[in-house]
Amino acid sequence: MSLVVNTNVASMNAQRALMHSSRELQTAMERLSTGKKINSAADDAAGFAIAESMTAQIRGLSMAAKNAGDGLSLLKVVENATNDVTDMLQRIRELAVQAKSGTNSTGDIANLQLEANALMDEISRVSESTTYNGVAYIGSEAGDVFIQVGYKDGDNIKLTTHSVNAIDLGLVDDANTNGVTDPGEYLDIASATALTTIGSAIDTVAGYKASWGAGQNRLEYTVSNLMNVVEFTSSARSRIQDADFAVEAAKLAKAQVLQQTGTAMLAQANASPQLAISLIS
Incomplete structure (x- = not known):
């Protein structure tokens, strides 16, 4: 050299x-x-882009699972409240059956009606006071609720809540009444059609509860599926990025x-x- x-x-x-x-x-x-194996795009441009896309998907799906959990909580709140409404309706039917007996005095029927009125008033109170995040979902603010369960537009589940106040259940003689304040507006439990009206109210609430129960089952499966997708997407991202x-x-x-x-x-x-x-x- x-x-x-x-x-x-x-x-x-x-x-x-x-x-x-x-x-x-x-x-x-x-x-x-x-x-991390990839700390910047310079380390692996293609891998970096794929990992970032997966991160967006994972974060979106994780939030979607939280949304679905919130939907479950909402349905549980309204279902528990309507359990009380159902119990009160059953008691009103008992009172109506008793009121139709010919052995009752006028005073007895008045006392039975008084208890029924109090229960119908409580049904309306429960429907308006039962709220989730400040919204009366089984009262005046009942309606469709859309739960975002994906990271793309349109990935949602529609839940429908219904009012269970005394007016909407047909327990008020004057359906045009804005609110129930006068006991005289309530259903006369000794009338000829009282049991039919009360039975219809019970069936209506039972239908609502069945719908909400189906919604809970669907959301539970949704949460499970979302968490599975998050898990496997995270695993795939780890192989690329970690x-x-x-x-x-x-x-x-x-x-x-x-x-x-x-x-x-x-x-x-x-x-x-x-x-x-x-x-x-």
Whole structure:
């Protein structure tokens, strides 16, 4: 090998190798410190784009699962409230059956009607006071509720709530009444059609509860499916994005050794031109 002074090719080679090992060392340290194999688009442009898309999907589906859980909670609240309404309707029917007996005095029938009126008033109170997040879903604010259960537009489930106040259940003689404040507006439990009216109200509430129960089952399956998708999508993203600590630790050790040997070789390469001095001294 020629002994030259102006151009130290060996030093250049050593510098290039040292620069390469420095980059490898920096990359390995970054991956071990973050736990990610892809920390920027420069590491893997395609992988970075795929991982970001998966992250958006995972976060969207996780929130969708929370939404579905909120929908479940809503249906449980209204169902529990209507259980009380059903119990009160059953009691009103008992009172109506008793009121139709010819053995009752006028005072007895009045007392039975008084209890029935109180129960119908309580039904209306329960329907308006039962709220979820401030909304009376089985009262004046009943209607369709859309639960977003996906990360795309249109991925939703429609739930329908219904009012169970005394007017909407047909327990008020004057259906045009805005509110029930006068006991005289309530159904006369001793009338000829009272039992039919009360039975219809019970059947109506039972239908609502059946619908809400079906909605709960659907949402439970929805939550389960969403969590499965989140789990497997997260696993796929991990394979693309997350660092293998065993592999990265080995790369770190290799880079450290190359750094040490490269530094030593660079020192020797830089010292080689000094040999020229021995030729002229």
